Amino acid sequence: MSPILVRLNQVRQRMQVAALRAGRNPQDVQLLAVTKTVPVEAITPVVAAGVDMLGESRVQELTAKIPQFPNHIQWHMIGTLQSRKVKSIANKTALIHSLDRLALAEEINKWGQHWGKAVACLVEVNVAEEPTKHGIVPHEALGFIETLAQMPGIAVCGLMTMAPYCDDPEEVRHVFRDLRRLADRVTNKGFPNVSMQHLSMGMSNDFEVAIEEGATIVRIGSEIFGERN
Ligand SMILES: *Cc1c(COP(=O)(O)O)cnc(C)c1O
Numbered sequence: 270m271s272p273i274l275v276r277l278n279q280v281r282q283r284m285q286v287a288a289l290r291a292g293r294n295p296q297d298v299q300l301l302a303v304t305k306t307v308p309v310e311a312i313t314p315v316v317a318a319g320v321d322m323l324g325e326s327r328v329q330e331l332t333a334k335i336p337q338f339p340n341h342i343q344w345h346m347i348g349t350l351q352s353r354k355v356k357s358i359a360n361k362t363a364l365i366h367s368l369d370r371l372a373l374a375e376e377i378n379k380w381g382q383h384w385g386k387a388v389a390c391l392v393e394v395n396v397a398e399e400p401t402k403h404g405i406v407p408h409e410a411l412g413f414i415e416t417l418a419q420m421p422g423i424a425v426c427g428l429m430t431m432a433p434y435c436d437d438p439e440e441v442r443h444v445f446r447d448l449r450r451l452a453d454r455v456t457n458k459g460f461p462n463v464s465m466q467h468l469s470m471g472m473s474n475d476f477e478v479a480i481e482e483g484a485t486i487v488r489i490g491s492e493i494f495g496e497r498n
Contacts, residue, residue, distance in 0.1 A: 276493050277302075277315055280476075284487065287477040298480050301345055301469070303490030305330060306497045309337050315493065316342065322363070324488055328354040335361055347429075347469075347488055349403050352376040359388045366429040366469050366488075369393040369404050374417055381422025387462065388422060391429040391469050394451065396444045399433055410451055411458065418460035425460075427467030427485070428452050438475035445470050445482035452483075 270278075281300065288295040303324045304312050312323065312334075321341055325331035326348025335344055343363035350358075350367050355376045359365065368374060368390040381388040392414060395404030405413050410428075417425050430448045432441035445468075452465040471479025473492035480487065491497060 271314060273311060273494060274314055274318055276495075277318055277320070280489055280492055283477055284480060287480040291481040293480070293483075297485060299486045301347075301486050301488045302493055303347065303472075303488050304334070304494070305348070305490065307490075307494045309334065311494060312338075322486075324366075324490075328358055331358060332361070345488075355380055360384050360386075363389065364426065364467075365390045367391075367393045367403065368417075368423075368425075369395075371413070371416065374413075374420060374423060378420035378422035381420075383422075386422075387424035389424050389426050390417075391427045391467060392417070392425060393429045393431075394448060396430045396447050396451075397433050397441075402431060404430065407447065407451060411454065414455055414463055415458070415460060418463050421462070423462070425463040427465050427469065428455075429467075429469035431472070432470070432475055432479075434474065438478040441475055442478050442482060445475075445479045445484065449483040 284298055285295040288298050301322045301324045302315055302320045305326045322343045324345040324347040345364050346362045347366045352373050359380050377388050393404040394410055395402050395406055398406055417423050428448055432444040435441050448470055456465045467485045468483050469486040471484045471487040473489050476487040
């Protein structure tokens with residue numbers, strides 16, 4: 270078996286063990302394989318092994334890869350999205366994970382209405398309030414989501430966060446816990462057109478802790494495909 274498939278199997282196994290450890294159904298946690306910078310030849314075997322959700326962080330790479338894969342693949346936009354590029358991707362992606370500001374929301378809403386659909390988005394939250402990271406700060410999240418709830422071209426489906434990098438993932442457990450608590454508060458508000466179905470949290474370095482804290486989507490790149498250059 271190729272090294273990539275060996276690593277994929279290990280990741281799947283570890284996801285399952287983490288879910289069971291937390292008393293969760295492993296089927297409630299989806300693997301999003303993050304394929305940025307990974308060539309198509311290296312991704313194809315992973316798709317053949319049943320992975321059907323792929324994540325990219327750049328619009329150009331995303332639009333170049335889409336036609337090279339079967340139609341059943343769900344494409345997720347996980348990186349910073351510039352407003353002017355919404356038009357070229359928002360009707361091709363299953364989920365945008367990086368909705369973090371009003372100007373972007375207005376553009377997505379505009380195109381969603383133009384296409385006659387509600388574009389599925391997660392609100393990216395900068396839980397740790399790191400100055401170098403994107404995402405709305407936690408105390409502004411409820412107000413932002415209340416505004417999004419008024420936009421017929423957007424369907425808010427949950428929250429996304431990136432935890433600070435730490436050698437010991439236990440140190441960022443509180444970040445994942447805080448995101449889940451925020452999702453609970455949003456749910457309690459009962460905003461229209463807003464669901465907290467998804468918590469997109471956990472990457473190669475910390476996905477097991479994120480699953481224990483309630484992740485429904487983990488975004489994993491290097492642990493499957495190897496270190497990026
Ligand atoms: C690159 C990236 C990932 C995957 O990171 P790994 O550490 O390689 O698993 C996940 N989420 C986002 C937003 C990314 O940009």
